[in-house]
Amino acid sequence: MKILLLSHGNSASGILDGYSMIAGNNSNIDYIQLDESGISKFSNKVTDYLDKNNQVLVICDIAGGTPYNVSFDYFLSHSDKIRVISGLNLPMLLELGTSNVDILDEAVSLAKKAGQTGIQIAEDEEPDNDIDF
Amino acid sequence: MAISIVRVDDRVIHGQTMTLWTKARPVDGILVVGDNIAHNTLRRKVLKAAANELKVGIYTVEDAPDKIQKGIDSKKNFFLISDSPQTFSQLVDNGVDFGKTLNVGPMNTRPGTKVLGRTVAIDQKDYEAFDNIANHGIDVQFQLLPDDEIKHWSTMKAKYDSMD
Incomplete structure (x- = not known):
């Protein structure tokens, strides 16, 4: 299974850079970014990538944006080989990239869970020290 | 034995610990030993937060033996x-x-240290400590991430000895 990150601007490569710093390189993760060169060029690159790879989890930065819409369009005719999710964040990518999950629907559930639980609110609490042996 | 890894890591609990080591080894909780950490409330709070849902116990060297034994028996x-x-x-x-293997993760550069690898810098006191541990029949394994190649103390010791 491949993971393809899609973003407006450089957030996809930036998050992958953070991933590599913590977990090392992962040859199964790629990215394509929408930049000034335009939507049609971006769209072609994405379609080309998806045509060449089987079983791809596409992670977009935001639902309803161009990267999402382009991959969603592809998904509608290729639901056997890709899944599309939005809300790319580092905890999500770390969980996916370091687990050995290889089935698209399992990867989708894992991504959703990790992406959501990755949002934590710092609270200043007295630390307890009770370990339950 | 139910201590699944014994590790030296100067940041104790951080991203690599939580994303990689917790997948490589079974874990239900983390026992942290160090007088300096146990006496530093701020650091204790940070470590507890870093461990997410895992429980953390932080102990002095004096209190640790009892807790380590409980961990082993659990x-x-x-x-x-x-x-x-x-x-x-x-x-x-x-x-x-605490077992026959000691894993060594990141030890950053500090004053008086020699750099033995990308993430390992040790001073004379660390050197003597590793030597003492190894002399007690414990295999000291330098390995940052679970998939990294292991380097043993004998190799790192020779490197330290060869440096001015």
């Missing part, structure tokens, strides 16, 4: 981590048996 699995090899050397001197 059906649950625990990581045993300190920020310094000197802590484990003290434990060994105090007769504590």
Whole structure:
């Protein structure tokens, strides 16, 4: 299974850079970014990538944006080989990239869970020290 | 035994610990040993937060032997981590048996250290601590991430000795 990150601007490569710093390189993760060169060029690159790879989890930065819409369009005719999710964040990518999950629907559930639980609110609490042996 | 890894890591609990080591080894809780950490409330708070849903116990060298034994006897699995090899050397001197392997993760550059690898810098006190631990029959394995190649103390020691 491949993971393809899609973003407006450089957030996809930036998050992958953070991933590599913590977990090392992962040859199964790629990215394509929408930049000034335009939507049609971006769209072609994405379609080309998806045509060449089987079983791809596409992670977009935001639902309803161009990267999402382009991959969603592809998904509608290729639901056997890709899944599309939005809300790319580092905890999500770390969980996916370091687990050995290889089935698209399992990867989708894992991504959703990790992406959501990755949002934590710092609270200043007295630390307890009770370990339950 | 239910201590699934014994590790030196100067940041104790951080991203690599939580994303990689917790997948490579079974873990239900983390035992942290170090007088400096146990006496630093701010650091204790940060470590508890870093461990997410895993429970963390932070102990002085004096309190640790009892907790380590409980961890070993438990059906649950625990990581045993300190920020310094000197802590484990003290434990060994105090007769504590935490197993036959010590994993060594990041030890950053500090004044007086020699750099032995991308993530390992040790000073004379660390050197003596590793030597003492190894002399007690414990295999000291330098390995940052679970998939990284292991380097043993004998190799790192020779490197340290060869440096001015």
